[in-house]
Amino acid sequence: MEKKRVFRMAITALLFALVAIPMVAVAGDAKNGEKLALGRPVANCVSCHHFPKIEFPSDIAPDLVEVMKGYAEKDRDTVRQWVYDARKFNPDTFMPPYGASKLLIFKGEEKLSAEEQKKLIDKRVDDIVEFLYSLKKK
Ligand code: HEC
Numbered sequence: 001m002e003k004k005r006v007f008r009m010a011i012t013a014l015l016f017a018l019v020a021i022p023m024v025a026v027a028g029d030a031k032n033g034e035k036l037a038l039g040r041p042v043a044n045c046v047s048c049h050h051f052p053k054i055e056f057p058s059d060i061a062p063d064l065v066e067v068m069k070g071y072a073e074k075d076r077d078t079v080r081q082w083v084y085d086a087r088k089f090n091p092d093t094f095m096p097p098y099g100a101s102k103l104l105i106f107k108g109e110e111k112l113s114a115e116e117q118k119k120l121i122d123k124r125v126d127d128i129v130e131f132l133y134s135l136k137k138k
Pocket of ligand 1: 036037043044045046047048049060061062064067079082083086090092093094095096098128132
């Protein structure tokens with residue numbers, strides 16, 4: 001009896017988290033995007049791109065601060081597409097397709113349904129895009 005209640009509470013909390021988190025940050029959360037972009041076990045954009053305040057920046061891909069100077073607010077879909085799947089613009093790119101692949105699905109999340117994983121990926125891509133736009137102010 002008691003176990004069943006705890007289980008039900010856990011499921012309710014999980015469902016709430018899955019619904020509430022994307023609702024809170026509709027436009028994307030630049031801080032979370034920064035963590036995803038600069039971290040090593042995560043998207044690791046720094047392995048190819050230059051970012052501010054990185055001690056040993058990579059230069060095998062364009063400097064994203066420079067790149068973002070060329071994008072206005074109205075170009076958000078284009079920037080998003082680059083992060084989601086750069087192959088649309090360059091079929092031979094070696095930039096990983098972060099949206100189309102499961103690179104933004106982390107340990108433990110493989111068990112979620114395809115739909116839940118897609119939501120997490122969409123949210124994380126939005127956060128990364130928000131972070132890229134925040135570079136315009138630097
Ligand atoms: C394996 C290397 C690699 C990684 C990792 C990588 N990129 Fe790229 N990216 C590139 C290359 C190379 C290009 C230049 C275009 C091309 O060659 O396809 C590029 C292009 C871009 C562009 C478009 C630049 C323009 O000229 O408009 C954006 C935006 C971008 N990357 C963002 C990111 C973000 C954000 C991440 C991390 C989530 C990331 N990249 C991770 C290699 C990488």
